[in-house]
Amino acid sequence: MAAEISSSDYIAHHLTNWTFGYLPGEGWKVAHTAEEAGRMGFNAIHLDTMLWSFGLGIIFCALFWFVAKRATAGVPGKLQSAIEMIVEFVDTNVRDSYNGTSKLIAPLALTIFVWIFLMNLMDLMPIDYIPVLAQKIGAAMGHDPHHVYFKIVSTTDPNATLGMSFSVFFLIIGYSIKEKGLGGFISELTMHPFSASNPIAKILLFPVNLILELVTLIAKPVSLGLRLFGNMYAGELVFVLIALLPFWIQWALSVPWAIFHILIITLQAFIFMMLTIIYLSLASQTEH
Numbered sequence: 001m002a003a004e005i006s007s008s009d010y011i012a013h014h015l016t017n018w019t020f021g022y023l024p025g026e027g028w029k030v031a032h033t034a035e036e037a038g039r040m041g042f043n044a045i046h047l048d049t050m051l052w053s054f055g056l057g058i059i060f061c062a063l064f065w066f067v068a069k070r071a072t073a074g075v076p077g078k079l080q081s082a083i084e085m086i087v088e089f090v091d092t093n094v095r096d097s098y099n100g101t102s103k104l105i106a107p108l109a110l111t112i113f114v115w116i117f118l119m120n121l122m123d124l125m126p127i128d129y130i131p132v133l134a135q136k137i138g139a140a141m142g143h144d145p146h147h148v149y150f151k152i153v154s155t156t157d158p159n160a161t162l163g164m165s166f167s168v169f170f171l172i173i174g175y176s177i178k179e180k181g182l183g184g185f186i187s188e189l190t191m192h193p194f195s196a197s198n199p200i201a202k203i204l205l206f207p208v209n210l211i212l213e214l215v216t217l218i219a220k221p222v223s224l225g226l227r228l229f230g231n232m233y234a235g236e237l238v239f240v241l242i243a244l245l246p247f248w249i250q251w252a253l254s255v256p257w258a259i260f261h262i263l264i265i266t267l268q269a270f271i272f273m274m275l276t277i278i279y280l281s282l283a284s285q286t287e288h
Contacts, residue, residue, distance in 0.1 A: 017046035032147040053154040100284040120265030165225030175283040
């Protein structure tokens with residue numbers, strides 16, 4: 001594939017999503033170029049991101065359900081042992097990091113860790129195999145192969161990572177209101193970090209505290225989503241650049257990078273999970 005188009009076009013092609021959206025004057029359509037996808041703005045959906053994220057989520061749920069239904073109390077099989085190790089690993093981290101009682105936190109942490117790991121894992125697939133297959137299917141349907149875009153790593157799409165992180169953000173707000181009440185949540189935003197015993201000074205400090213606390217609150221989901229996106233996007237870009245090199249040297253570079261990348265994809269899933277647990281633990285605290 002890299003030999004058929006220029007290097008810049010090859011890179012742009014691999015970093016463009018399969019986008020369906022609305023173009024003024026043209027109506028709803030699948031974007032044929034990266035420029036068209038950009039013009040769609042918020043009136044668009046990335047079909048490949050939705051397909052792979054939901055598909056891997058279904059695989060995750062089906063796999064864990066399959067193992068749970070066939071779990072044995074005796075000597076477990078290899079798959080059951082692997083699933084039990086993951087569950088125990090997540091459970092240990094939740095117990096160590098979450099200062100409260102909630103039936104949601106452990107399942108949420110497990111879902112976040114495994115789901116993000118599976119989405120990150122797609123980064124280890126050969127860079128051209130599935131996109132080229134999508135191009136061949138598109139060509140069979142009468143489309144120009146160069147206008148068929150198909151990304152398989154959902155976490156290289158900021159819409160996906162920020163979508164997950166803002167879901168965590170709404171959980172933070174929900175937990176704060178649940179544990180502290182609406183008044184307690186508002187007080188937390190307006191009476192910290194600066195406080196005063198004088199009523200007038202306290203009122204004057206309200207807007208200052210509110211601005212500082214809102215920035216801190218909003219920075220949590222933004223940093224959470226962009227951290228995952230940035231690391232995975234950079235890793236994907238390295239694989240794309242390696243694919244531009246002569247075939248005889250690609251394996252010499254891609255294999256070591258893929259081995260190192262196994263650590264990255266696991267670490268990013270773990271960081272997202274741990275920060276979610278910590279943020280929800282802080283939201284549940286009522287000491288102040």
